[in-house]
Amino acid sequence: MPRITSVEVIDVRFPTSLTRDGSDAMNKDGDHSAAYVVLHTDEPSLAGYGFTFTIGRGTDLVAAAATQRADPLIGREVDDLCENLGAIYRELQSDSQLRWLGPDKGVIHLALAAVMNAVWDLAARRAGVPLWRLLTDMSPQQLVEAADLRYLADVLTPDQAVALLEQKESGRKQRIEELEATGYPCYTTSAGWLGYSDDKLRMLCEEAVAAGYKHVKLKVGADLADDIRRCGIAREVIGPDGHLMIDANQVWEVPQAIEWVNALAEFDPLWIEEPTSPDDILGHAAIRKAIAPIGVATGEHGMNRVLFKQLFQAGAIDFCQLDAARLGSVNEVLAVYLLAAKFDVPVCPHAGGVGLCELVQHLAIFDYVAVSGDLDGRVTEYVDHLHEHFVEPCVVRNGAYVVPVAPGYSAEMHRESLQTYQYPHGSYWAALP
Numbered sequence: 001m002p003r004i005t006s007v008e009v010i011d012v013r014f015p016t017s018l019t020r021d022g023s024d025a026m027n028k029d030g031d032h033s034a035a036y037v038v039l040h041t042d043e044p045s046l047a048g049y050g051f052t053f054t055i056g057r058g059t060d061l062v063a064a065a066a067t068q069r070a071d072p073l074i075g076r077e078v079d080d081l082c083e084n085l086g087a088i089y090r091e092l093q094s095d096s097q098l099r100w101l102g103p104d105k106g107v108i109h110l111a112l113a114a115v116m117n118a119v120w121d122l123a124a125r126r127a128g129v130p131l132w133r134l135l136t137d138m139s140p141q142q143l144v145e146a147a148d149l150r151y152l153a154d155v156l157t158p159d160q161a162v163a164l165l166e167q168k169e170s171g172r173k174q175r176i177e178e179l180e181a182t183g184y185p186c187y188t189t190s191a192g193w194l195g196y197s198d199d200k201l202r203m204l205c206e207e208a209v210a211a212g213y214k215h216v217k218l219k220v221g222a223d224l225a226d227d228i229r230r231c232g233i234a235r236e237v238i239g240p241d242g243h244l245m246i247d248a249n250q251v252w253e254v255p256q257a258i259e260w261v262n263a264l265a266e267f268d269p270l271w272i273e274e275p276t277s278p279d280d281i282l283g284h285a286a287i288r289k290a291i292a293p294i295g296v297a298t299g300e301h302g303m304n305r306v307l308f309k310q311l312f313q314a315g316a317i318d319f320c321q322l323d324a325a326r327l328g329s330v331n332e333v334l335a336v337y338l339l340a341a342k343f344d345v346p347v348c349p350h351a352g353g354v355g356l357c358e359l360v361q362h363l364a365i366f367d368y369v370a371v372s373g374d375l376d377g378r379v380t381e382y383v384d385h386l387h388e389h390f391v392e393p394c395v396v397r398n399g400a401y402v403v404p405v406a407p408g409y410s411a412e413m414h415r416e417s418l419q420t421y422q423y424p425h426g427s428y429w430a431a432l433p
Contacts, residue, residue, distance in 0.1 A: 002043040002078040007070040009114075010036040011063045012413070013056055013423040014354060014386055020195025021385050022055070022352065024219040026249040028195070030055030032354040032386060033423070035062035035111065036413060037070060037118040041078055048122025049412040052114040052325040053353035058107075059423065065111035068098065073115070082123035086146040089116055089331040093148070105303040109328060116329030117359070121409035131409040132362040135330070136172055136369045140165035143370070147334035151306050155313065161338045168373045175369045176403075183400025184364050185375065186382040187215030187245065189352050192234070194219040201230060205237035212398035214242055215270070215379050221248035224263060231267040240268075243379075247273035250301070254283040258290040271295035271319055278302060284316035297321050300350035304328070305335040312343040319377070321350045324359040333363060337371045346377035354386045357394045358410035361401040389417035 013033040016022050022030050033056055039048035054062060069092055073081070081088050093099070093112060101108040124131040135143070140162045149158055191204035201218075208216050216238050220227040227246075234244055246269045252260060257275035272294060276283045278301035288296040295318030302308055302322060311317050322336045340347045347367055349360040364380040372378070380401065387393035391412040395402040404410055420428050 002041040002046055004039055004073045004076050004078065004081070005042050006040045007067065007074060008038040008040060009063045009067045009070070010038075010418055011059045011423045012036050012418055012421050012426075013059060013429070014389075014421055015428070016385065017056070020193055022193060022383075024194050024221070024247065024249040026221075026251050027055055033059045034354055035059055035066050035114050036418070037066055037114045039070070039073060039118045039122055041122075043078075046078065046122070046125060048118040048120075048125065050114050050116070050118030050121055050329075050409065051355055051411060052110040052117070053323075053356055054110070055353070061107050062110045062114070065098075065101075065107050066114045069095075069108075069111045070115045070118075073119070078122065078126060081119060082126050085120065085123060086331065088119060089146070089148065089329065092116065093328060104306070104328070109303065110326065113325050113327065113329045116331060117325065117409060117411060120330045121411050125408045128407050130362060130404045130406060131330075132365040132369070132404070135362075135366040136176065140169065143334060144338075146331055147338060148305060148328060148332045149335055149338075152309055152335065152339065155309055156339055156342050160342070164338060164341050165370060168370055171373060172369050175373065179365055179368065180403050183397060183402050184361065184368065184380060185214075185378070185400050186380045186396060187217055187243070187399075188213050188382050188384070189217045189219075189247075190382075190384040191216055192218035192230075192247075194222060198230065198233060202233050202237060205234050209238055209242070212400075214399055215245065216242065217245040217247055217273070217381070219249065220246045220264070221251040221260070224260060227260075227264060231264055231269075235267045243270045244268065245270050245273060245297070248275050250274045250277055252276050254280070254286055257287050261287070261291045261294060265291070265294060269294055271297040273297040273321065274300065279307065281307070281310045281314050281316050284311065285314045288316060288318065295319055297348065299323065300352070301326065302336075305332050305339065308336045309339055312339055312345060317345065320345050320347045322347060322363075323350045324356060324363060325353075330363075337363075337367055341371050346374075347372070348378060349380050351381035352383050355390065355411065355413075357382055357387070358390055358392070361394050361404060362409060364401070365403060389413050389421075
């Protein structure tokens with residue numbers, strides 16, 4: 001039986017700051033990056049690939065932490081890991097000395113996400129199926145055994161989680177067939193980065209409408225007059241029936257968020273995303289009450305399932321935007337999806353970073369097939385950047401993700417891309433003065 005023989009961890013950075021791709025009110029010059037993990041085995045055709053998303057400086061810290069997180073996997077049998085995905089997560093997550101550096105947050109948790117994403121990718125490759133299929137083929141009991149439900153028993157017990165999943169078992173096959181025919185709906189952020197000119201904003205919005213998108217998101221929060229002008233351009237292009245979302249990336253105080261969003265209400269935004277500190281649960285609740293019927297969305301910086309539990313308990317959000325590389329991989333993502341189903345909050349995963357679109361397509365498909373059984377209010381982010389660096393890039397047609405068919409979690413990068421953009425010794429970075 002194959003075994004893990006070594007773990008490769010690479011700090012890979014793409015110079016997106018040069019074109020302002022990814023720019024917003026909080027993060028003006030990010031270089032979209034990843035702490036990239038490869039689990040090598042003694043079977044040449046079998047490996048696991050995973051990563052967590054970063055935006056430049058500090059990626060080396062996450063890579064160092066991922067190396068420590070992954071070290072216990074070396075020498076382990078692949079079959080044992082893949083048949084006990086909940087157990088291996090709990091083993092890695094419970095390292096008491098590493099937990100002290102979190103727990104369940106920060107660099108050490110990002111590192112866990114990178115490593116466990118690689119483990120889940122390995123499991124799907126071993127099974128010969130895409131990750132979404134691996135998940136939808138699991139029974140409710142198996143999914144709950146894999147999920148991290150610690151500290152959630154006051155609102156969701158394992159038995160309740162199993163019951164939630166059992167309610168949706170009967171329609172799984174039909175929902176898969178539906179998505180294979182139509183794809184999973186997505187929205188584009190690519191038109192709305194804050195650093196783009198008005199002309200570029202207009203052009204990209206026009207291209208998005210022509211490509212079939214019904215949802216477009218704009219970054220806001222640096223200057224109100226600019227936001228009014230830019231939202232006006234977007235609303236004019238997408239028309240009264242298109243959905244406009246706005247994203248402040250945490251820059252506002254609570255009173256400022258209320259004032260600013262109400263000033264933009266004339267453009268009928270569907271939601272305001274990250275209006276204040278991602279940890280301020282009661283602040284989000286206050287904003288939501290004050291700006292209704294505009295929705296509140298957050299979650300890309302939601303550090304763990306406990307924070308999401310409290311957001312749901314407080315009635316603080318209308319849309320849950322979990323992140324596949326900030327939560328503790330699929331194990332913790334499962335828990336948040338189950339919580340969202342319990343509280344009837346639609347999940348619209350964050351994907352505004354390198355490789356995140358590749359991951360979240362699997363999660364969104366799984367949610368519809370096995371957890372929510374509903375597309376109402378659900379739309380997943382898409383950004384048209386850096387997909388060329390992936391062996392199996394996501395595909396979007398007519399404003400919808402095409403259901404992936406290749407085995408794995410779609411996380412593998414081309415070796416040439418790694419050799420070029422590995423930091424600091426890749427050919428691109430080494431050539432800089």
